[in-house]
Amino acid sequence: MSEWLSQYLKKPVAAAPWGSGGGRSLYCIIDSVRQPRALEQLYQQSDMGAVERLFQDTPFAEMNDVSPIWLQLQPGSPVAAKAIELCRENRAGVLLTSREKSETALLHARRLLRMNCKSHGDSLARFYDPAFWSALALTAPANTLFGPWASVFTPPAHIDDQSWRIWENTQEVSATPDEVRYPLQLQDNTLAAFDEVRWWYWIRAREAESANTLSDSQLPGVSDDLQLLVDHGIEEGRHLERLLPKLRQAPLRERADAMNVLSSEMPAFEKVQRLEV
Numbered sequence: 001m002s003e004w005l006s007q008y009l010k011k012p013v014a015a016a017p018w019g020s021g022g023g024r025s026l027y028c029i030i031d032s033v034r035q036p037r038a039l040e041q042l043y044q045q046s047d048m049g050a051v052e053r054l055f056q057d058t059p060f061a062e063m064n065d066v067s068p069i070w071l072q073l074q075p076g077s078p079v080a081a082k083a084i085e086l087c088r089e090n091r092a093g094v095l096l097t098s099r100e101k102s103e104t105a106l107l108h109a110r111r112l113l114r115m116n117c118k119s120h121g122d123s124l125a126r127f128y129d130p131a132f133w134s135a136l137a138l139t140a141p142a143n144t145l146f147g148p149w150a151s152v153f154t155p156p157a158h159i160d161d162q163s164w165r166i167w168e169n170t171q172e173v174s175a176t177p178d179e180v181r182y183p184l185q186l187q188d189n190t191l192a193a194f195d196e197v198r199w200w201y202w203i204r205a206r207e208a209e210s211a212n213t214l215s216d217s218q219l220p221g222v223s224d225d226l227q228l229l230v231d232h233g234i235e236e237g238r239h240l241e242r243l244l245p246k247l248r249q250a251p252l253r254e255r256a257d258a259m260n261v262l263s264s265e266m267p268a269f270e271k272v273q274r275l276e277v
Contacts, residue, residue, distance in 0.1 A: 002196055002220045002223075004135070004138055004139075004189075004192065004193035004196045004197065005196045005197070005200060005219060005220060005223075007138055008134055008138065008165070008196070008197055008200065009216055011165045011166060011167065012165070012166045013163035013164060013165055013166065014163065014164060014166060015162040015163060015164070016164075017151075017153050017164055017166045018073075018075055018095055018097065018153060019075055019076075023099055024097035024098060024099050024150050024151070025072060025097065025098055025099070025102060025105070026072065026073045026074075026075055026080070026095060026096075026097055027070065027071065027072050027073065027095070027096050027097070027098065027102075027105060027106075028070070028071055028072075028073050028080075028083040028084075028087065028093060028094075028095050028096075029054065029068050029069070029070055029093050029094055029096070029109065029128040030068060030069050030083065030086050030087060030092055030093040030128075031068050031092045031093055031126070031128055031129065032066055032067060032068055032069055033066055034089075034090045034091065034092035034093075035086050035089065035090065035092045035093070038069060038086050038092075039051065039069060041082055041086065042069075042071070042079060042082055042083065042086075044082075045077075045078040045079045045082055046078060047074070047077050047078055047079050048079050049071065049072065049079070050071070050072075051069050051070070051071050052069070052070040052071070052106060053067040053068075053069060053070075054067050054068040054069065054070050054109060054110060054113065054128075055067035055068070055113070056110075057110065058110045058113055058114070059113075059114060060113060060114075060124055068093070068128050070106055070109060071083065072102055073095075083095075084155075087130075087155050088155040088156065088159070091129060091130050091131060091155070091157065091201050091205075093128055093130070093155075094128055094130055094133055094152055094153060094154055094155075095152070095153040095164075096149050096151065096152045096153070097149065097150045097151045097152075098148050098149045098150055099148075099150055100148040104148045105148055105149060108147040108148050108149065109128075111147075111182045111183070112125065112127050112145075112147075112182075112184060113125060113127070114182070114183040115127075115183050115184045115185070115186055116183045116184070116185050116186065117186045118185075118186075118188070122183055125184075125186075130154035130155055130201070131194060131197045131198040131200075131201050132194055132198075133152060133154055133167070134154055134165070134167075134193075134194075134197045135190050135191070135193035135194035135196075135197055136184075136190060137152070137167045138193045138197075139187040139189050139190045139193050140184060140186075140187055140190065142169055142170060142171045143169070143171045144181060144184055145184065146169035146171075149169060150168070150169055151166060151167060151168045151169065152167040153165070153166060153167070154167065156204070156209070157200070157201045157202075157203075157204035157205040157208075157209075158204055158205055158206075158207075158208035158209065158210075158211075159208075160208040160210055160211065161204070161208050161209050161210050162210075163209070195227070196220075196223065199219075199222075199223035199226055199227070200219060200223070202226070202240075203219060203222055203223065203226075203244070206241060206244060207244075214248070218248060221247070221251055222244070222247045222248065224251065224253075225247040225251060225252045226240060226244075226247065228252050228253065228262070229243065229252075229262070232262040232263070232271070233268050233271070234262075234268045234271055234272060235268070236268070239268060239269065239272045242272055242276060243272060243275055243276065246275060246276065258275060261274045261275055262275075
């Protein structure tokens with residue numbers, strides 16, 4: 001089992017981890033690009049409250065029309081149920097809790113939008129993508145990443161799965177964003193961890209954890225094969241889905257026939273047809 005995926009799979013899970021309370025307020029961040037009708041669906045709920053656009057008052061304000069949305073939730077309410085549903089679909093968001101003022105929790109989210117990478121400098125960071133949050137939580141200093149947040153919950157990948165992964169800030173929660181240094185510095189291994197968790201989400205969206213048709217021990221090999229296919233020009237999801245059942249056999253790198261096909265100049269769709277045989 002690869003290092004980051006192994007750590008990811010060891011995280012505690014629960015069907016509704018946000019229900020414990022403990023003086024924490026519950027919030028949601030929903031990616032409006034992955035869920036373009038999110039606001040419309042939320043406003044259909046009778047108890048809908050105020051909504052914040054995360055890009056507002058940040059260097060990314062000019063993209064406010066595609067900004068992620070932030071809202072506080074009351075566990076058990078219709079709005080909370082809809083927000084949770086929207087997060088689950090299409091890897092579109094995360095839930096989080098905080099004991100601090102709502103303004104403090106929101107400000108930290110806005111400041112996390114800009115992160116620094118040694119090789120690329122400052123850039124927009126979609127930390128609200130469950131796969132990217134998981135990679136950050138596996139590699140970044142907890143106090144800097146969590147700031148005033150107590151916990152973050154990332155959704156399962158498949159509609160049949162119920163287990164949300166729980167990311168707790170095990171260090172003392174910072175009460176003020178000014179105590180945290182921004183922008184957050186991406187670690188050298190964050191993107192490697194992101195690749196592993198992102199493939200986990202892709203695979204598990206098609207092979208549910210609860211179905212037990214693809215074991216955790218098979219995941220690294222399948223992920224490696226998927227990346228190999230992408231590296232050889234087979235990039236479309238529909239093509240990768242067709243080949244997924246074939247990837248539980250011997251690794252593609254060990255199959256001379258498969259590598260001959262992948263290394264050829266034939267178009268992607270023809271490679272897929274050959275590999276399906």
